[in-house]
Amino acid sequence: MTPQMAVFLVLAAVAVAGAISLILQRHPIHSALSLIVVMVALAALYLLQGAEFIAAVQIIVYGGAIMVLFVFVIMLLNAGEEERTNMSRLARFAGVPLGIVFLVEVAYWIGRATMHLNAAPAEAVSTRDLSLLLFREYVLPFELTSFLILIALLGALVLARREESE
């Protein structure tokens, strides 16, 4: 086992453990913390693949900005512990089997698709190459995405704003 493989296994285990803990925790803040663990573990996995820039951005955007907002809102609402309820009959007899089938299917197709891939050589992708690609080759999708985000932002503003004539 190469050292890289060992690091990958550790990080993958941390990510999966964080994801499971995210679902099982009863307090929203603990769930949010688990999600942060997942995000940081993913960033480390990107770093292992040589994607330095993506790894840093993953932590800045997901680990930092987005999750801080999650934690902030949970704190602001002062949400308490969730109650655990028994599963409804529909969930027990239809949901659980369907979920397992779906999981197996996804695992199968991912496994099939990546079976013949060679292990990618972990070679650092420079930020320069990445930005050249982003702003020359894929500039149209990039601008469209930012436009989409702008629309979402405006929509959120319109929805959140109170009617003044009320």
Place this chain on the structure above:
Amino acid sequence: MNEFAAQHPILVVALPKIVVLLFVLLTALAYLTWFERKVVAHIQARWGPYRVGPHGLLQPLADGLKFLFKEDVTPAGADKFAYFLAPFLALSLAITSIAVIPFGPKEFTVFGQSTPLAITNLNIGLLILFAITSMGVYGVALAGWSSNSKYPLLGGLRSSAQMVSYELALTMSVVGVILMAGTFNLSEIVTAQQGFHWGFLPRWNLIGWPMPQVLGFFLFFTAAVAETNRAPFDLAEAESELVAGFHTEYSSFKFAMFFMAEYSSMITVSCLATILFFGGWLSPFPQTPLFAWTRYIPAAAFVLAGIALIVHGVRYLTMLGRVILPALGVGLCGLGFLCGLPGVVEFIQGPFWFLLKISIFLFIYVWVRGTLPRFRYDQLMAFGWKVLLPLSIVNVVITSLALVLTQR
């Protein structure tokens, strides 16, 4: 030994570097508290710590012991896990960020292994620093929330909102520097600032070509002071409103950890300001024969400080002071003579100028705290969003325009 070093570079080179830097950093943190208390005291026409050791020099030691032996209280109804996690998170993140800071240009050789004067030299050093800063919010937010108390909760909420808002301006304000250097690597950002205008004015980014980053620097430093939760932006721990803010319920060493985290981020921000805008380890004097004597400034500064300390120390009030202060002075003189030796003189240039610039920034930090009144909360938010952020975007636009116009 050399073969062993070649086989285990981490064990022989990286680990000792980390240990040494950690030791230096923790000592610096302790004495930064002494420095801050002294400077603020003199600004307010007081003496500051004076009793424990000559000029209160042993005060940090006494404080550290005091924190260790105090009772560690956990408030009733606190979320135990988050309550324990918060100070560790705050301190470990703050200390980790020092790992990417380069302290000098020279690669030095240990047992045949050449290594830079930093724990690591990353291509994305600046981004890593921002990533760590953006995670730093959790320490404060979790501390406020988990204490199960109303003032800490308010303080935690305030500071998360503040840090999220000012992080934008902080990141945008350095884009100008990144554009001019064309890299995220901190060492390369420094080397990009080499050279002199008209032979004597250093080409640091603050007065760089084609676009002096004066605006960028002021935006960066303001946002950074806010990001580290220091006065006048210390709304998270405003004593007059929130007792002590997010760390009200913390006692003993957990409380000390929050303080160490705060001082550690101060050091990181000072390092970053130096690297990005003030040429990092570069000497302010050109390396021409005319200015050759400037290479002996470090040695002369240490010797002069040592002599001053000896002269002052022998007339000190207490017996202990009359021993310790001259001894320190002799030590400084010895350090000065060591810095004057050929070979050492080249090596000391980078670290000396770097540490000097950092100390100036640390002094400014304390100076600002001692002189400016605290912001009101709505003013703080309005300032961040309506002044700092637009100005930093203006800086990015102007800098990129200047770069495009001067190319070819």
